Amino acid sequence: MIKAKHKPIESIGEMAAPYRRVLVLGCNTCTAVSLAGGEKEVGLLSSTLRLRNAGKGKNQEFQEFVVKRQCEMEFLEEARELIQETDVVLSLACGVGMNCVADNFPDTPVLPGNDTAFLGLSPELGQFTERCVACGDCLIHLTGGLCPLARCAKRLLNGPCGGSEEGHCEISPDVPCIWHKIYDRMRALGQLDKLSVVVPVREWSMNDAIGPRSFVREDLTVQTGQGE
């Protein structure tokens, strides 16, 4: 899932300062799982901003609402009236959700309450770690399902750099060397032969194109008659 975390409260307060009515808009999918965008976080952030304002004698109104997913217009429809009537949306979605609000509500400013971090998971409560950089050309069938692009500090694709110590990365000693893990896993799976496949230089235009990346599923556009 997409992982995100709140911006510092002072920075959020400053961004929102010029607006009287602020709609704090949560997202009950990825950022809720990151503990940065669900009902609880929307309520906590709104209360913190109210308290911060009370100390300054500032007259500002914070409304709270959470949609299932901010990145889909179908769910944003539930908040249409609130978004159109507020002075600003303070979004607790990821950047995709924030862009979706901006694309569909041209008259309402949108502020980022979160910093969108990466595609990852949460191994333990309060810990978040990256697992995929969305390179656009997945190769983990050659690496035991473990992604060296996201998990190797040097993004090496054809084996380790040789600098690891006792299974830990030489760049970040608190992180396992992913190539050490890949080797162990491939050996356990009886697939060490796959490690002799030389992965060619990446076609980074799939990842770093000029302008937004996009793709079309012809099978779906035929059914719905839609597509971009």
Ligand code: SF4
């Ligand atoms: S190779 Fe890694 S970064 Fe690329 S799609 Fe697969 S998991 Fe994601």
Ligand code: SF4
């Ligand atoms: S020690 Fe392992 S994870 Fe770290 S940079 Fe070298 S190969 Fe990559």
